[in-house]
Amino acid sequence: MASIYDVAKLANVSTATVSAVINGQDKVESKTRRRVLAAIKKLHYQPNFYASNLAKSKMRLLGLIVSDILNPFFGEIAQSIRQEAQARGYEISLADTQFSRKELVSAVKRMVGMRVAGLAIMTTEMDSQVLEILRASRVPAVFEDVGTVDETISNIRIDYEGGIYKVVKYLVDLGHKRILFVRTYPENTTKDDLPLLSINLRTTAFQRVAKQFKQAGIEPQIVSYSGRGPKAGQEAIHKALDHCKGFTAAIAIADPVALGVLRGLHQRGIRVPEEVSLVGFDNSYLCEFLCPPLTSVDIPRRGLGKMVVDCLAGNVESKEPGRELKLETNLVLRESATRPKGFRILRREKLT
Structure with a gap:
């Protein structure tokens, strides 16, 4: 680590000049400032915000980054990792x-910069700069799906295809x-957008599984919509009802x-499950409180939390190499x- x-x-x-540039002091000449900033970028240097604490004792702090803390799935993951870490x-x-x-x-x-002992990145998105920073800093890290395993980086792959297979088989049966x-x-x-890997993995899993059930007469369809969870789902199903061939399950x-x-x-007067069956993915705590209670694919939070902390602690404490795991x-x-x-086709005309 630089x-x-x-x-x-x-x-x-001098180190004093570097410190002045980092702290935004205007006493450094422009030419010198540019040279220092270029060196910082080349070395992937991160200022040590907790140097005084680290001088006294080893930091036992793990970083956790999620895509959306308001999404129950990410919130439940954060809770599980926190419990395992503590x-x-x-x-x-x-x-x-x-x-x-x-x-x-x-x-x-x-x-x-906070000098975390290890970092868990549980996100849908990814950027190549992330791996560059982690490899330069040698901070142990574990990813959900989007990571590339090396000496200090682990990756946990969610078995999306296995979950989708169970859903499709259940619906076909x-x-x-x-x-x-x-x-x-x-x-x-x-x-x-390729960096949204987990979204693409779930979609590709559905497409592959649908092909496996082709002989059973499956007619798969996909509807896409841009936006945040519930609102996007609401608009997507309206789009599907107006433009997709009649479906009996979603x-x-x-x-x-x-x-x-x-x-x-519900807005279109279509009953679940009497007219359209519905299955979710993630099995968040909300599922059992919906009307009707939602069938959903479960990603075990406790198992995921334990895998994350075991990987990080193993690397931090015992220098164990990164590894690929499957959940x-x-x-x-x-x-x-x-x-x-x-087996009725349930396409309905848009209500006015």
Whole structure:
């Protein structure tokens, strides 16, 4: 990890000059300032905001970055990781990105500057700068889906395809043929934006699984809409009802999206599950309180939290190398799916 002395040496200045540039003091000449900033960028140097504390004792602080703390899935992940971390004697510093790659990079820089012992990045988005910063700083890190394993970086892959397979098989066994996949993605991005890896993984999983059930007569459809969870789900299902071929079941890419789908179907006078069966993904705590209670794919939060902290603590305390792990998913059955009523095509005209 680069130090202030490395920056000073590369820029051919004193450490006091480097400190003055970092702290925004205007006593440094423009030419010298540019040289120092260039050295900082080249070395990926991060100011040590907690140097005085570190001089006294080793920091037992883990950083945690999520995409959206208001999303129940990310909130529940944060709670699980915090509980596991505290059991191992660590505290958590939390940040969220609002699905912005720019905010992700900034959050990583702040965490590295805080000298966290390790960093958990549980985000949908990714940016190549993140890996550059982590490798330069040698801060142990663990990702959900979007990471590349090396000496200090671990990656936990969620078994999306296994979860989607269980959903589709369940719906096919009930008698459904026309199955809609409701995909949403953050505003100011496109549905094909590669950094939104977990969204693409869930979508690709549905497409692959649908092909496996082709002989069973499956007619898969995908509807996409840009926006935040429930609202985007609501608008997506309106779009599907107006433009997609009649369907008897819908799979939402995430539970907040399913909440919006449920609302949209209700607005159009379509009953769940009597006329359209609905399944969510993530199995957030909200599922059992919806009407009807939502069948959903479960990503085990406790298991994920334990994997994250075990990876970080193993690297921090025992210098264990990064590793690739897989987290299995399960289907939790509730009351939002049933047999299609006479296999009817349920396309309806838009209400006025």
